[in-house]
Amino acid sequence: MKISLNWLKQYIDLNDLTTKDIVDKLTMSGLEVEDIVDENELYKNFIVAEVKSVSKHPNADKLSVCEVFDGKETLQVICGAPNVAPGQKVVFAPIGTLIPNGNFQIKKAKIRGVESNGMICAEDELLLSEDHSGIMVLNSTLQAGKPITEALNLNDVIFEIAVTPNRPDALSHVGVARDLSAIFNRDLHLPEIVLKESKIKANEIASVEIKDQKNCPRYSAKVVLNVQIKESPEWLKNRLAKIGLRPINNVVDVTNFILHELGQPLHAFDLDLLEGKKIIVKSTEQEKEFVTLDSKVRKLPQNTLMICDAKREVAIAGIMGGENSEINPSTKNILIESAYFNPSSIRRTSKALQLSTDSSYRFERGADPSITKYAAERAAQLISELAGGEVAEGIIDVYPKIIERKEISLRYSRVTKILGYEISKEKIHQILSRLGLALKDLDDNSLLVSVPTFRPDIEREIDLIEEIARINGYDNIPVVPKINITLEKKVDQQKFEDDVRNIISSFGFYEMINNPLESEWEAGLTGNPIFLANPQSAEMSCLRTSLLGGGLNSVKRNLNYGIRNMMLFEIGNVFERKSDLLINSFDDISEKQNLILILSGKEEEKTWYSDEKYFDFYSLKGYVNSFTQKISLDNLLTDLYYSSENEIYSYYFTKNFNNQLVGVGGKVKKDVLSKFDINQDVFVFEFDLSALKKITPDVKKYIEPLKFPKIIRDFALIFDRSVQYLDVKNFILERASKLLKKVELFDIFENETLGSNKKSMAFTLEYFDESRTLTEDEVEKDFNYLISEISKKFNAKLRG
Amino acid sequence: MLDEIINQIQNEFEKDINEADSLKKLEEIRIKYLARNGSVTLLFDKLKETSKEEKPILGKKLNELRNSVTEKFNSKKEELEKSETASKEFIDLTLPGKTVKLGSKHILTQTLEEIKQIFKSMGFSVFEGPELESDYYNFEALNFPADHPARDMQDTFFINEKFLLRTHTSPVQIRVMESMQPPVRAIMPGRVYRNEAINARSYCTFQQVEGLYVDTDVTFAELKGTLVSFAKQFYGSSLKYRFRPSFFPFTEPSAEMDITCFICNGKGCRICKNSGWLEILGCGMVDPNVFKYVNYDSEKYIGYAFGMGIERITLLKYGINDIRLFFENDLRFLKQF
């Protein structure tokens, strides 16, 4: 919201304060000033100048060489505007001037070989409008050399204030002035109304009926007859222009002026266009179309609150007037609407129509039901001053059920209790009264406060405490130097995931964070996705069902950046709907936390000490198993292997706890990768971290180091290629004596000398006993027995 | 005759030891003269064959020989050891070291961990809640009435009329208070979603840390003390700050905390929109209406709450100019932290 400092000064004396004082205090009391335009600063070097002569630029068709008189001397200036002509008074930027639009400085320059000593400005360059069709031509009576801050009244300071949604009262100049009156403890002056009314009674000319009293609790109307619609005077146009409004005509400008002065939205109807000179406020019974005064056709939903005349709709209540009844150049008689509408009704309609106006913005936040009469009278007074005409006597004011002021009691002790410091009673009284609140029934401990209707946000004691705190300044609240900590058990629900991050990153993985919003096909790859009702785009229309899509997109991006080797991981929530039925409770969806590991490219680069090596399935399996070991779940989880493909993987394995799947991963299929434009192998494993978190890990126990020597035996056997390592290992463990403690594969290879479809696997066997030294003989016996058993079982032969 | 042999061995040894130019050759010399079958050692066997009279004399001579040979051998060995490591076995210490895989946690995770650590040291627990939330927890129980413009403060992704993606971590406040009685002192980190255009300054999802303390004697002054302590630990003890009134439906009074812009040191720049201040968090005293929803007695209990965005804090702290970098997962970015 734009606020003009000069305008503010109409209601409060601020002349002794600097702009900085005012801005700082406003911000520090809750009306945050986001931007300041100080015109005196912005336009300080610009002056009025007179164009003495114009001739063609010798080297450029579209440029002119002008002689410009700046009040002291005549300067040569190059100008590109088509409308420049001798005798004009123009805005001139001398050398050194900073141009507001684009923030560049005017320098002495040669333009196509001809010297130029300044610039003649267009409106857009001064940020006065977006017009760049030609230079600004000023009133010819202005004197050359005069600063434009004086000549054009560019001596205001405009604040851009961010008003929070709880403060509808501050959405006007008087509202801001009221806060300033509390902050600086000085008087607020509201405009006095002096009305000269005619003998014709308003309620004999027009009438108002409210059919929907819930959504329109009050409707006041003033009638002004025989007005003359014309341009507004300079002062009014200037007021509106400063806050970014385009002047339209004297009547409409007055209604806009009052909206920004008092915060009360008004609407002026051409009374003669109101059928039956009657206003009826009611809600639509069915959907229908309506043309608003911006000539747009609006589709009104059922139950839209409308202003109607005897026959038809004439305005969307509180939002925008209709084309059929708007003020036009031949308007003679007007009806000024000053009403109070139900905030949520206006908000619903504004949302449904996707139409937000200065008026709807105020009504939906809560206007002041008590101000309607005053605002209508103020408008009538200004209109009669500016447009002639006579104000009909009296006001039509339909207000069936008066909205009363709230009364709240405030305990001084509660102020201290909440804020942690004491504010004097006198100060509390001063702040509340300056804010327009009435103090009643004071005693030593508390007071009763009557809250005006322009503060719908103040409903409880705590709201009063906030008013006191903010006006007295949050800076005055002390900063405690110490706190008390209770000794109850602390909880950290994120400890597990933090531990997991530490483990995985210590393996050399880099953590990713991907957008959980994905396209339907991405999310659909791994589950039954949940759709957003209002997505930004098709690419972000679903919640991810796994971390795979995000991970593969990150792989793709890195490949695009020329990075081919990666170890990535992510921890994040994934979402699925449990059925295709409507999502009606938390039981219809699942949200859990997953962990994904991604390997792609080279595990080892070619270096001076080693050859390059690519990631493969066993790299993945190694990391996965190291991880489960680190979180002490390795003995609790079982692996299942799948050498044929599924929808995602060419081959894969799973981790399971009590037959429940807790992780899956393997080599990602080529056709999946090609959807992500990935042209190299990717190995992925995804854990259900929420499930892992619930498993109680193995308790770590100390095992005494072995005191007796181990006996090691190696063997290599030639097997059929189809024999699996794990089957051999399990067979050995099953057949061996209790003295065999460990079986390790240390070599595996295939070549022609072994025979076709054959492979050699070499194992190391480790024998020991915790309580004695073994003899060579007993080991030899078991070892020989095992070799013969394996040979028989797997049809294997000892390697020669 | 033995004298002759001794002289001969002595001379031969002198020659050999002078010619020895490597530890390898020296080892050959040791074997030739001093090992169990070396010529010097073998001479001692001859001692048995000598007469009683000659034995002491010869013994003395042999000992002298062995001592002299051993001494020369040792000094040569020392000499060669010194020179060999220096010259013969040349080692290029400037070769690159072997690669160790580093890995790292995302910079946002690191920032969050730092924040968690500070609050945990002040006695806060850590709680979590779902990202897919109900309207009740995300808005209603936090005192956002239906049809209220306060809802416009947070552009929301809806699943349907009842469910949405949480727009802040504040719903976890409600869940925590529903699950326990005061005192409650907790932070609640997590991902939130906003239906905002994706550009350098905003993204459709980010992480927040919510904080909540409810007890019988909680004051705004303690809220200030706690957050100032946090900010000084996180940003540095020389930091300047201010608390500015603001509005959140679930706190009353509400505030935003600003710190001096560390890009321009408070002079005003593009990042701080020329104000000299950077907003780092929102906070306030828990609104009594919120206590109603969780059945806490708002006369007995007072609370404060705060919330901050991790991305924003991280952008500011590291001078990162584009929020999208956090979600690209470009390894050239990830490896910097």
Ligand SMILES: [Zn+2]
């Ligand atoms: Zn700055």
